[in-house]
Amino acid sequence: xxxxxxxxxxTAPFSYSALARLDPFRRLWAGDLASQSxxxxxxxxxxxxxxxxxxxxxxxALVIGAYFAPAIVLGVVGGLAADRAPRRTMMVxxxxxxxxxxxxxxxxxxxxxxxxxxxxxxxxxCLFYPARQAxxxxxxxxxxxxxxxxxxxxxxxxxxxxxPALGGILVAFADERWALLSASAVMxxxxxxxxxxxxxxxxxxxxxxxxxxxxILREGLASVRAYxxxxxxxxxIAFIMFAVGGGSVGLVxxxxxxxxxxxxxxxVLLSALGVGTFAGALAIGVRKPESPxxxxxxxxxxxxxxxxxxxxxxxxxxxALLVMVALGVACAMVLVPFTxxxxxxxxxxxxxxxxxxxxTALTTPMxxxxxxxxxxxxxxxxxxxxxxxxxxxxxxxxxxxxxTELWGEG
Numbered sequence: 406x407x408x409x410x411x412x413x414x415x416t417a418p419f420s421y422s423a424l425a426r427l428d429p430f431r432r433l434w435a436g437d438l439a440s441q442s443x444x445x446x447x448x449x450x451x452x453x454x455x456x457x458x459x460x461x462x463x464x465x466a467l468v469i470g471a472y473f474a475p476a477i478v479l480g481v482v483g484g485l486a487a488d489r490a491p492r493r494t495m496m497v498x499x500x501x502x503x504x505x506x507x508x509x510x511x512x513x514x515x516x517x518x519x520x521x522x523x524x525x526x527x528x529x530x531c532l533f534y535p536a537r538q539a540x541x542x543x544x545x546x547x548x549x550x551x552x553x554x555x556x557x558x559x560x561x562x563x564x565x566x567x568x569p570a571l572g573g574i575l576v577a578f579a580d581e582r583w584a585l586l587s588a589s590a591v592m593x594x595x596x597x598x599x600x601x602x603x604x605x606x607x608x609x610x611x612x613x614x615x616x617x618x619x620x621i622l623r624e625g626l627a628s629v630r631a632y633x634x635x636x637x638x639x640x641x642i643a644f645i646m647f648a649v650g651g652g653s654v655g656l657v658x659x660x661x662x663x664x665x666x667x668x669x670x671x672x673v674l675l676s677a678l679g680v681g682t683f684a685g686a687l688a689i690g691v692r693k694p695e696s697p698x699x700x701x702x703x704x705x706x707x708x709x710x711x712x713x714x715x716x717x718x719x720x721x722x723x724x725a726l727l728v729m730v731a732l733g734v735a736c737a738m739v740l741v742p743f744t745x746x747x748x749x750x751x752x753x754x755x756x757x758x759x760x761x762x763x764x765t766a767l768t769t770p771m772x773x774x775x776x777x778x779x780x781x782x783x784x785x786x787x788x789x790x791x792x793x794x795x796x797x798x799x800x801x802x803x804x805x806x807x808x809t810e811l812w813g814e815g
Contacts, residue, residue, distance in 0.1 A: 421690070424552055429602050430544040436598030437537060438560040440500060443591035444530075445568025446575070447507050448472065449672045450584035451523060452657060453576050454515055469653055470775040471520055475528035476768030483531035484761015492536040492543075492757070496599045499532040504592035511585030535760040542748050551698075551745045555690025558741050559683055567679070569672035632750050637809040638702050638743050639763070643770045644801040645706055645739060648794040650774025651781070652713065655790045658782060664722050677726040681733020682740070689741045698742035699814030703805040705738035710798030717788040746814075 425431055455468040487495060506526045510519065537557075545553045575584035660671035689701065712732045719725035747759055774794075781790045806812055 421552065421556070424545065424549060424556060427545060430541070430553065432598050432602045433537070433540060433544060434556055434560065436496075436595040437557060438563060439591050439595040439598065440533070441560045441564025442568040442571070443504075443507075443588040443595070445564045445675070446572035446584055446588035446591070447510075447526070449569050449572030449675075450576060450581040450588065451510065451519070452671075454510075454581045455519065467520065467779075468523060469657075470650075470772050471523040472527045473650065473768050473772045473775065475524055476531050476764050477772060479528050479531035480535075480763075480765030480768060481758070481761045483533075484535040484758040484764065486532060487536040487539050487757025487761065492540050493599060493602055495532050495536040496540075497596050499529040499536075500592050500596050500599070503529045503533075504589040504596070507585045507589040507592065511582040511589070531761070531764060534764055535757040538744070538748075538760040539757040547749070550748050551692065551741070552690045554744045554748070555686045555741050558686040558737060558744070561679075561682065561740070563679065563683060567676075569675040569679075573672035633810050634699050634814045635747060635750065637805070637811055638699060638746065639766055641702055641706060641801060641805050641809070641811070642739055642743060642767060644797065645709065646767045647770040647774040648709070648713065648798050650771035650776075651778040651790060651794050652774075654775055654778035655782060655787050659717060659725075659787050659791075662787070664719075664725055666722060673722075674725065674729050677729035678733040678736070681730035682736045683733070684730075685734035685737030686741050689737055697812075697814060698746050699809075699811030701738040701742045703802055703809070703811045705735045705802075706798040706805070707802035708738070709735040710795040710800075710802065713791045713795035713798065715795075717791045 451468065503526055506522055506529075510522050510526070513519075513522075541553050541557060542550065571587070572584045575587055656674055657671045660666045660674050666673060709732060712728050712735065716725060716728050716732075719728055747763065778790060781793070
């Protein structure tokens with residue numbers, strides 16, 4: 406097809422500008438950007454709602470954990486659905502329901518209903534995420550997967566940079582209710598953009614009509630086991646996600662008590678993390694498709710471990726922000742390469758299931774990290790929490806270099 410059709414000739418070298426000319430992917434990207442930003446706005450508002458309402462460290466951990474816990478049960482379910490139901494419909498329905506829940510939390514405020522509503526809000530993400538990731542492989546040519554994943558990862562980063570900042574501003578100058586209502590409005594924009602995609606490939610997977618859910622799941626798990634670099638990479642990232650879960654709780658306390666930035670100070674730290682991941686993802690996206698991706702996966706925990714140890718030692722807010730930017734680069738070193746490695750090895754008929762399994766496998770250690778962080782914070786303090794997480798990640802990186810096949814794997 407011609408460039409006028411929004412496509413790029415197969416022989417043309419791929420670039421971010423060429424990727425932007427693919428109209429279906431451009432709509433998916435723009436909608437996902439709105440979703441990621443709105444999600445972080447809601448996260449800040451709900452966290453402040455719980456924290457300012459008198460929640461202790463354990464109560465705060467419960468609310469944050471409610472953002473991740475549904476994936477333990479629903480991650481695989483969402484992936485299976487993405488290989489059986491129209492993917493565009495799944496994304497539209499899930500995001501529309503999330504927007505409605507954000508409105509409900511904003512109107513109802515603090516109370517016993519907060520936890521179940523947050524669980525429902527997060528649970529719907531388990532339907533959106535695998536459908537989105539499976540759709541990417543349908544909308545771009547294979548040689549553009551690394552760049553497309555980098556572009557989608559940039560949304561996560563921009564979401565971290567813009568969403569928390571907007572949420573923090575709205576909380577500071579209005580209140581949590583207005584932050585949640587604003588987040589809902591941005592989610593509706595995502596619904597409109599994704600619904601406007603007309604590319605058939607995003608609508609349904611290539612799974613055989615008669616294939617059972619059990620068959621799809623077994624094939625997806627067998628495919629992951631068949632590639633050592635996938636399950637080894639998954640193990641490395643699981644430890645990283647454990648540290649992410651624990652660090653997300655510690656970051657709220659560090660921003661307020663350690664750095665004197667107030668209740669919403671952690672939103673600024675998250676924004677700095679987003680800036681770093683943005684830069685890292687863009688840099689990784691222009692690497693040659695055949696360049697080693699596994700090497701980045703094992704270097705990431707080494708870098709992140711050192712930075713986590715350094716974070717509570719930061720003598721000023723400015724230094725802490727620089728550390729968070731560097732942590733963002735480490736996040737990109739995991740997020741973009743491993744997603745591409747998975748897409749390159751999985752067939753379209755099990756693509757959604759593969760990312761559903763990935764979502765469950767990675768979210769479970771994150772929830773465990775959140776659960777561990779509450780008691781550690783109460784017993785030992787913020788500094789010891791970050792040091793423990795940092796030492797763990799450095800150890801994981803060393804073991805991965807010595808014992809896995811990831812180093813040098815493309």
